[in-house]
Amino acid sequence: MATLKKKIWIVLDSRGFGGIESHVEQLALGLSSARTDVTVVFLNQYGEHPIQKRLLYHGLDCQILDGRIVSLWQAIRKDMPDVIHTHGYKAGILARPIAKMMGITCASTFHSGEVKEGKMKFYDWVDRHTAFLANQVYAVSTPVLESIPCPAKLANNFVNVEDSEASNGDQIAFVGRLSKEKAPERFVHLAKRFPHLEFHVYGDGPMLKSLEKSAPQNLTFHGAQSDMRKVWNLIGLLVIPSRAEGLPMSSLEAMARGIPVAAFNVGALGQLIEHNHNGWLLEQGDMNGLVEVIHQWRNSDVVQRAEWRMRAISTIKKDYSAEAVVPQLLKAYATAAK
Known part of the structure; x- marks a missing residue:
């Protein structure tokens, strides 16, 4: 029966x-x-x-x-x-x-x-x-x-890893709500530190207008996305500069696609990210540390990026799938x- x-x-x-x-x-x-x-x-x-x-x-x-x-x-x-x-x-x-x-x-x-x-x-x-x-x-x-x-x-x-195709993108991106706890102004500051690199923001929120006023020319605001699956393949590094978090879905979705995450140690991100192994975990507000991470990621070779990618995917499959x-x-x- x-x-x-x-x-x-x-x-x-x-x-x-x-x-x-x-x-x-x-x-x-x-x-x-x-x-x-x-x-x-x-x-x-x-x-x-x-x-x-x-x-x-x-x-x-x-x-x-x-x-x-x-x-x-x-x-x-x-x-x-x-x-x-x-x-x-x-x-x-x-x-x-x-x-x-x-x-x-x-x-x-x-x-x-x-x-x-x-x-x-x-x-x-x-x-x-x-x-x-x-x-x-x-x-x-x-x-x-x-x-x-x-x-x-x-x-x-x-996340459902079966729906997650590996990314081959190279964008440096912020994905999330543009609100105080997510600290998107820190991402704007990073973009100013690297005027020769392109930075991308995917999200909307109450801070949008003030961020647009202070943003440098190398930072693009794409707004909220109805289907992030079309976007993840463009991203190579996800930055999470938040003041407060739980365990952000953006970090899981990124890592499931082999995109390493650079984040401050808030919420449960310390359980997800192993520093310099499957991503980068920094002390709260350590902007100089984030700058060094971007230098490291940009200057890495194909082999090193492949290692970060596989470790990130493996972490998700084991504990977060x-x-x-x-x-x-x-x-x-x-x-x-x-």
Whole structure:
């Protein structure tokens, strides 16, 4: 007799594409490859979502609600998933109590560790202090884990390596949201230090206009990308100069394609990157160290670059691939249900 597929909902509230959205895409594809019935549920409609087309292309179901808690309640009661996995503060705050009342296994992943301001500070507090309603709580880095006031587990972000073609590009790039915690102005400073090299920024955010005003001519802003798969093949070195991080999806996606990463030691990057082995890990704010890394990378030969490339790919396959992480996640879902 055939066993019924486990029905899993991945719930988020999203307007664009960033680390959480990239994680959700990889999670949905990974769970689907493990023969589960996956639906990605967007709490509100903000226009066509960047990852929706890609999910549909892979045969995954998507639901888009109208932002009201009653609509979420009705959709859950109608579909009755076995597991609801939330991402982001709004999804967690709304879906956890509903799952609790309906007796549905619920998991929540926390991605962000930076200090919030204004309304976001309040929402972030509520999100963390209602996390106990979930059966399983995950954090993508140790600093994020330490900010959750209930029992939680460290869980690796991951990527599907089968979809990751090795890059043959040579761009020096920043990929991510242009906001204070990501410190994109440090990348602008690097570009000024190397006027003979081309630097590229892929992303959007509140700092865009101020960055454009101070940017040198050798720095190009490409804006947010709806499909980074078309971009990764152009990149040879990824720079992550952040002040705060969890475990950024950009680092995993880059390394899965053999692109070494130069980053400051924040969040879980110290667990991912081994200095001068599969990338470069520097003390927070060590801009001179980043300058030296760019010199080293630019002056390296084909053999050395091939070694960095293979080590980066090997790191991802071993500990940060869907094949390594998804079976553990499914086991945790089953344990929570019991």
